[in-house]
Amino acid sequence: MSAILDGSAAFAPVPDDPRTTQTLHDALGIDDPIDDDLSLVISTSGTTGTPKGAQHTPHSLTASAGATATRLGGPGNWLLALAPHHVAGLQVLLRALASGYTPTVLDVTGGFDPDAFAGALEALDGPRRYTSLVPTQLIKVLDSPRATAALRTADALLVGGAATPVPLLRRSIDAGLPIVRTYGMSETAGGCVYDGVPLDGVTIRIDDATPEGIGRVILSGPMIAHGYRNRPDHPAFAEPGCFRTDDLGRVDDDGVLSIVGRADEAISSGGLTIVPQVVETAILDDPAVAECAVVGLPDDRLGEKVVAFVVPSGTGGIDAERIRAAVTERLDRYAAPREVIELTELPLRGPGKVDRRALRAGYSS
Template identity: 45%
Template sequence: MTSLRPLAIPAGPGAVAVLPALRQALDGEFAVLPYAAGGQPPDVADASVPEAAVSDAADPEAAVPDGTALVVGTSGSTGTPKLAMLSASALAASATATHDRLGGPGSWLLAMPPHHIAGVQVLLRCLSAGTEPGFVDLSEGFTADTFVAASTTFHGDRRYTALVPTQLARLLDDERATTALAGFDAVLVGGAASPPALLDRARAAGVSVVTTYGMSETCGGCVYDGVPLSDTQIRVDGDGRIHLAGATLATGYLGRADLTAAAFRTDEDGRRWFRTDDVGHLDDDGRWHVDGRLDDLITTGGLKVAPRLVEDALAALPGIAEAVVVATPDEHWGQAVSAAVVLAPADRATDRAVDPAVDPAAPAAGPAAPTLRELRDLLRGILPAHALPRRLLVLPALPLRGPGKPDRSAVAALFADGA
């Protein structure tokens, strides 16, 4: 078995200090469990099992299998955070497939917290390519100014970076940052759904954006622009649930043989598959689209609504920068399609819940904020009638979790508070 060492990774330039430890982990000397420097380090019971990282149902005798290089937390979207065990070979396969897809090895600029899978992968790809990473100073949070400052001192024959959609939107609102982004050979965008309008805006500005889909259990992104990376397979079952296979799969969850058995299956040909909680489909052009999570689907009046489809339609409207759609209880419909939106910078307004059952004609706060009725009218003909929002919340910013995913539970709580 392999020993497991907690590894504190600072955000920003200080992360360079952990590169030797990551190299040792890839070389098989030990496995690392990254966490945010300054945060609470995981408790380690016997140099191999972090007690605080597993639930009461975990096997207390669990250990890290030989070959494991990285143990990283999942996002906990289902309410059950887990620790995915990633082998050195899986991480190497991920880095190689990524560079092959993007046009060759390059230098990476780290612009997000490095203890999540997307952030630590930036460092691991540099180790794989033998290049030096660059760092955005995140000590005061992510800003356009800090990104521009880092970009001007970041060099390489090929330059890459990775962002979440909220970061991309923020940079596109700044002229200098947009120019800096356009100088990268590729900008990976993942961690959450990217509205088509945002991607169109980036591409119109000359930014080489590449959407990614994946998770901790697949070493991060394994499907780029709807096309699986080399040696990655994707399929859907009868419910539309996405299953993934390939060289980048985790070996399982630390201390949770039960969850490992439920999520990872081996078919009759000996290929391991990971059962995701996402639903998706293959379009006529041979590209995969993720429609959302199974547990996010809204059942309103007996009909199913995929929040992502409503979010994309909202984000394409003039004046709407971001949108998150959640289910809220409704006495008549069972669940109501409820939309939280962030206005474009010139049109920001203070947050205000609008509930048509209480005040059907009330304008949202601020002269530029749309009313629920206005949004519904704009979306008619774009969305079916049952998918039109029935509640509206205008926010200055969306609540986020992890590396930048919208916190749907927090959004639903805001609706409950404003109802």
């Protein structure tokens, strides 16, 4: 693993699943020659198409690790509770090694066990102690008094991989957890914006902004990948030193970035554009809703109809009319879900992200 940081070898992490491994092997050209200055090809967790591999050098990875340590208050050791073939998990390992520590690895192949997580965190050494989770894991931690108490003693908890719902964030803060929301992706060597504020050296630009200031997020900085493996002309890297994301966001007067959705997930209903994440925020204010995903499903009249998939919190019954009324009041009638469907859990892909494609495929008639 240290070879990734010193550049003595190049790696492309893959999961244990043979089928996925073969797909990545073919798509990323694993075992084919690679430029001498590259030490890592990390696959993206995109929703469609052939997987892409973000190419990193030791410099981009150490720049990310150094900027993270600076923001969090200094170097320290890390506990890995994520899959290491995704950038969020891999960076947990690399940050620890870059700081001179041996990270602790929690086996999550059989699922995330909050008690095992608590034990590993309690045993973690180092002058500062860090870990990273996805929102679904954080929910399990908060349901475990022991895990919550253990995590309260950590110096920082990075939460990324998926948007952290506001009710979950509030619950974490109320529990005294040292939560830090992160934004980033494989192409930026993991999180490069913490709690809406870019790390040292990172610049945020909003392109093609609406009158409300919402537009495409463009990122630049020393941790930006050197393009995609075997795709030198990809438009996301058309501007040198910059990465053109698929995210829509705004930057307020204090320079704080808010992500409002993805350009490729916007719903077109009756000629109007609806950002799913904005609707989800309104729905998640309902105490009966623990998790929510909003997607557009085919509709003969509207083109797409807004559908909300919700996971109950157990504190009360799901009331579809109440949910529609809340969205109508917060946003407008056109954004209110035509259907509200209860699920025991949301399908996930990658490092804890909701698999909207699976929801569309499973419920499109």
